[in-house]
Amino acid sequence: MMIERTLIFMIFLVGFWAIIANKHIIKKIFGLNIINAAVVLLFILEGSRIGTQAPLLDMQVTNIVDPIPQALMLTAIVISVCVSALALALSVRLFKATGSFDIDVIQERLSHEQ
Amino acid sequence: MNLILLVLILALSIFVIASKDLLHSVIALSGISMLSALLFVLLKAPDVAITEAAVGAGISTVIFVWAIRHTRRREKEES
């Protein structure tokens, strides 16, 4: 059990590393997606520990997993996709304006704009 | 089984941020989504699995590929 959590923790850290250390803006968005995926995995993985059956109540179920984290994660997945869609559109616009994906270069080139 | 999938996801996520070709990264990212969807099925979360497969592997890949088509595929300028 601990190994699974450690793996998810490592996935999270990989994504976070991409956000803070990589200068490429699309890579930063990848990092954002990865840390989101890690949190979603964590919620679902841990929420499924208390049961053995899917949370569909019409069958002869006795021991369902926790449905609350699942419902929360539906929302979280959608929000993360929306955020990355907007971020990508913005980064395409920035690329067209400056011709670069490097965040420092973009900042440098746009700082001369009035 | 869970462990294998998680190790694969970890390996793919390292590939996503290490790869020099953005298109490869996008495909790896959609692979992460597919593997997570598989994991969600194993973890008795079919609703989340459907959403992750449709949204994570579907729409977000489309948007990423669109963005890369309109910009540049390689990470660095080719000399």
Next chain:
Amino acid sequence: MKKSNLFSSCKVLVTFFLIAFTLAPILLSSHPWPNEGRDYLFENASNETGASNSVSAIYLGYRAMDTLGETLVLLVSITGTMTILVGLVKKEKSDSPNTFLLTRDKRKSNQLRTHLLEVVSGKLGPIVLLFGFYVMLYGHISPGGGFQGGVILASGIVFLALGNQSEKETKLNNPIVLARIEGFSFLALILASTSGMLMGKGFFGNPLSHISANFIILLNIIIGLKVGTSIASMCIAMMGRSHDD
């Protein structure tokens, strides 16, 4: 120059380790998972909401407010993305080889629009649409629901748009028709959420007197149409047809 590089990479490392150490106790915690919520839902979800899929019961029943927020996030995000897209598309030549939707004479020269693609996606489109409606309408008893169904609907519409052999737009991939459906379903969502207030059941309450899954089915349909049309119009705009307002 070199010194400042060293300094900034030190800062990145410090950031990384600080975050790693603060998150470790939470992400690695082995505190027992609570089961109060699960037990409550196991007892009551089916009776109180009428939906036997308890995730749907939470998603559109107990925590419908989150779903409203999620729909709003999607709406705003797509509006913003489309605004930026339209700005970009206007600057570009519309018949660059990167666009999918072309007039008939130009299609031949485009390597991306093969005949195979057109035929397969055109024939697959209706089936995908049907499947989308199935997922949407049976969300309360089986895995799936409005959002997932809506995404599948969107891919069906995109398939139809790709497989569209004739010059004219059909009703289903006309951006204006899609935008109209989207606007209507957003209004319908707001009205449906407030209808409970008029019936004395409170905001997002089930306005029907007897407990049944009807309200969840209704919300599923509205959300499915909303999500499907908005994502489809974004994808069509991305393929090169701008959505002028």
Next chain:
Amino acid sequence: MNSSNLMFTPIVLPLLGSALILMVKTFSSRKGRIIAEYMGSAIGLLLPLASLFVLYPVVREQGFLQQVVGSWDPSIGIMYRFDGLSFLMILLSQLISIPAWIYSRGRGPKENTFTALFLIQNASIAAISMCSDLFNLFVCLEVMGMTAYVLIASSKKNAAAFASFSYLLFSSTAMVFFLVGTYGLYRITGSLSYAGITTMIPEPNLMSSVCLVLITVSVLLRVAIMPLSFWLVPAHSKAPHAVSAMLSSVLLKIPLFSLVRILSLVSIGSDIGLVVSYAGAFTALFAVLLALSQKDAKQLLAYHSISQIGYITAAWGMALHAGVTSKTGAFLLSVAFFHALYHAMFKALLFLSVGTTTDYANQRNVYILRGANAQLRASGEKVPITMLCYFVGALSITAIPPFNGFFSKTLLTYALKETMQYTLLTLAGVGTLASFIKLSRIYLPAKPTGQEETKPFPKSIHIALSVLALFCIAGGVFAPQVFNFIKELLASHPEQEQLSFKFFTSSNLLKVLYTSLGGIVLFILAVSKTGTKLLSLLKNLPRSFSDAFFGFAVSIAILVYVLL
């Protein structure tokens, strides 16, 4: 329909308005769209004010209204709670958003989608101010943030796209940490509502404290106190003016006051409050120095937003430290909100008037731009309303007596007397005055250059500016009444004595005099040779993107360290 349903109207009505606009947009002629737009905005902006009028006596009598959305069992549903604090937050957002929207008719983005998004933003603000559920707070903050990113990016400038991108990346990363915090708290307590969480944490342990710190810092990021304020300056200075006004007047304060709801219920909230209060006071001083070194007019104002939010957080943190239900705590919280309200008024006024001026003069550099009023006249403004309104705003923010800033700042520094923050805030007041002398120089008369144009000046700009200036002046005249109004709504005991504090005492007036003199001296120092050099050193401090995350990590680490 009973009154507890009425509390949802500030959420529902703006959404209804925006749905109407979005639907009609696809249909009819241009005229129909404009009619729908005005109707939708009337529904979304004016009707919530009307419902606030109806709700006021209810809140005064009952203290609060609460309802689970959908009338479910409170252990599983989403609790919404409408109390004095939410009433005030919604009032603040409505009071500012109406003039900001009117202004946008004149100069700002005029698209239909702008109004629709603006209304959605208002709805999300109302939802944030009421919700008592951790995950719902996450969703509402995302809605608010998303509208803010899109509205910032709606400016034609590419720098605005970059500002929006950095805001997006920074705050979305923070929201993932918020989600991690939610995960931890759900794991410990099995509940997502504030009431459920606080009853289940009897004693703070390591995990719950870290979770609360993650949540607090992620929310404070949107409030932009100092180590977390990297995103604010580009976002506020590059956005369209109406959006800038909304961002700095409303969007900075709503997350701050929504945090009170959860932090006041947990025991570690008081320690967090103390740390944040010190951070706020330092922010107030340091941001003012940065403001003094800027050359871009809107950037200067953006740094002042950070500085003023520092004032507010200083009082806010001390209120949490004392406990908001205690007498001092309630007083401090009312003072914090009092300043937040007045700051919203004068900062919106300043952003709009300076924005108008720099647009018509086509020059944003405060060292170059002179004779701005002549330029405004050349572009068709008959009466110098813009300049007069600017001076009302400038005199308010520098706390000169008849205007509202004097009252809120005096009360705020009085409430924090005998603490270290008092000194810092007084020094910040001196800096504020100096930097506004610097900014006011743009209206110095210069040689008339341009010829008269016949284009009519947009009336909506004048309406918006005059309304806000009127707020500033009326806020000054009726300051004790306004403060008592706030205090009655925020105090948990309805029968409290009226404010006994006297504003126009000789010591307060002398303090204004000293501050003004100090400001003038500081200004003279700042424009002298050595001062200019020092300030340009400050201005050219390296500010790279990764510093933002460094600040984020450090502030989390400091809070965790303090709590252990």
